[in-house]
Every structure is written in C-alpha cells, then in structure tokens.
Amino acid sequence: MTAIHVTGLTKRYGDLVAVDDVSLDVAEGEFVGVLGPNGAGKTTLLEMVEGLRRPDAGGIEVLGEAVWPRNTRLQPRIGVQLQASSFFERLTAREQIRTFASLYGVGQATADAWLERVGLTDKAETRVEDLSGGQAQRLSIACALVHDPELVFLDEPTAALDPQARRNLWDLLSSINDSGRTVVLTTHYMDEAEVLCDRVAVMDHGRILQYDSPAALVRGLDAPARITVAPGVLDTETAATIDGVLETDEGVDGVVLVTREPTAVLGTLAASDRLDGVRVQTGTLEDVFLALTGREYRA
Numbered sequence: 001m002t003a004i005h006v007t008g009l010t011k012r013y014g015d016l017v018a019v020d021d022v023s024l025d026v027a028e029g030e031f032v033g034v035l036g037p038n039g040a041g042k043t044t045l046l047e048m049v050e051g052l053r054r055p056d057a058g059g060i061e062v063l064g065e066a067v068w069p070r071n072t073r074l075q076p077r078i079g080v081q082l083q084a085s086s087f088f089e090r091l092t093a094r095e096q097i098r099t100f101a102s103l104y105g106v107g108q109a110t111a112d113a114w115l116e117r118v119g120l121t122d123k124a125e126t127r128v129e130d131l132s133g134g135q136a137q138r139l140s141i142a143c144a145l146v147h148d149p150e151l152v153f154l155d156e157p158t159a160a161l162d163p164q165a166r167r168n169l170w171d172l173l174s175s176i177n178d179s180g181r182t183v184v185l186t187t188h189y190m191d192e193a194e195v196l197c198d199r200v201a202v203m204d205h206g207r208i209l210q211y212d213s214p215a216a217l218v219r220g221l222d223a224p225a226r227i228t229v230a231p232g233v234l235d236t237e238t239a240a241t242i243d244g245v246l247e248t249d250e251g252v253d254g255v256v257l258v259t260r261e262p263t264a265v266l267g268t269l270a271a272s273d274r275l276d277g278v279r280v281q282t283g284t285l286e287d288v289f290l291a292l293t294g295r296e297y298r299a
C-alpha cells in the first residue's frame, strides 16, 4: 500500500514559491529522506503532508486518507517529532513522555519502555532543559513514537549534534523502521541520507530534482571510481599501464587510479600484491547534487 501520495503540491509565501509542484509517493514500510540545503522547502513540504500547513495547490493522501481539509482521524496514526524547543518546560524526561502518552491514552508503562528504548532511563528524573542535545533529540523521537504510529515524520532529527552524536542516533533511527513502520525524515546531511534511507528525494528551491535509492542516484551519475594506492607502492608510470586505468594522479595519500572497471583494476593490484591500504571511492550524493544543480552542496 502507498503510505503517502502527493501530487502537484505547491506552497507560496508572497512571491516565494517554497514548494513548487511536488509529486511524491512513499510506500508503506519505506524509509524516505528529503535531502536539501537550507531553505530548499523540506520543512514546508513535510508540514503540509503532516496536515499542519495548508497547501495552495495539490493533493495529499496519507495512509489512504485525504489530509486536507484537516483530517483528525489521521492524528493517532502518525507521529511527528517536535523540535526539542517545544517540550513542556520544567518537566523531567519521564514526565515529558508520560504527558505525551496520556494525550494519546497510552499507559505509563509504555512511556517508560520508550524511555528505555532510546537509552534515557538514567536521565528519567532530569529536567528537559538539562538534557544534552543528543538526549533531547532522543526524547523527542520517543515522544513521537509513544502511541505506536504507522507513519512517523522526523524533521532534521540530528540537527545541531556533533558527528559522533549523529552517528549514535542512526541506529535508533533505523530501528524505528525495522518493524515495518514508515519513516520520512528531512536532513541536510548527505551521509545520513545515504546510510539510512531506502529512497532519497533531492530537493532544491522547492522542487524535487530526483527521487531514487542512494545507490541508483549515484549510479545514474556514471562517475568513474577512484582507487588510491598507499604511498610508495606504485609509481604513476606503472599505474598508467594497468588495463582499465583511464587517468592517474599523484596525491598526498598515494597514487590515484581513475577507472570505470574497478573490479579488474583491483584484480591486477591484488595479483602484484599491491592491495594493502587501498581505498576505493565511487560517487557520493554530493556528486549527485553537483550534477543536478551545478552547485557544490552546502549543508
């Protein structure tokens, strides 16, 4: 079944077209990322799909129901992560999630189990304003899930976290999707989209430029692979004679071999015992963004 069906969705703020004729389907159980730089229109798009912001044009169906005019039947079936700044003030983490639970008629034991699942049991008595950025994000994710929604929306769940804290959250985010729940998240971070998402919608200036799996987006680039051999292992003249090598380059990390046949080139390197310390790079979503927009990606 289709979890989200969006057609021709448009939202204007005065002269600015924040979301411009967007059509998008999300299948049930899918983990979808909306990826784009600041101001791309990600939040506006999500808020319309969540039923929080009224579109100027277009249709939105969520879990088989029309979202507009406001459809309260959908509320118990979807979870929306609030920004940590929207917590009830001066409550402890446990009081916060229990309050959310009670709004949905969910028992305290379930709320406490979610606190455990996101690793916050030892912070249960800490006031929300005293949680670290990562802890606050985990609490807001738990609050969005406490009523066991079929579909959950996360708006930049790892924003403002350091790289380690972001990676720590990825396991939690992917586990949310394990039980077949549909997840839609927005992110600035290419690596996050690449690791977590089944499909990524690349958004810029209100439009979805491409929507596919990270691997397919990168494959579509048709970019050659770059194989870096550790320094001192190979000189550029020899490297250039290897079958399948298109270009060579001497970098600080060693000699770089550019090729469209990485398997064959790696085979040749292995046969001459030169594989130690080899690094293989293929295209990334950053290359995809550059190819689609002509601009370097700036999160």
Ligand SMILES: Nc1ncnc2c1ncn2[C@@H]1O[C@H](COP(=O)(O)OP(=O)(O)OP(=O)(O)O)[C@@H](O)[C@H]1O
Binding pocket: 013, 016, 018, 036, 037, 038, 039, 040, 041, 042, 043, 044, 045, 188
């Ligand atoms: N309420 C509003 N009134 C006027 N303009 C708005 C409003 N909300 C958003 N915008 C503008 O619409 C555009 C899209 O904003 P939006 O917040 O949807 O982007 P975003 O991709 O989520 O950005 P970020 O990653 O920075 O959150 C931006 O240019 C923004 O300034």
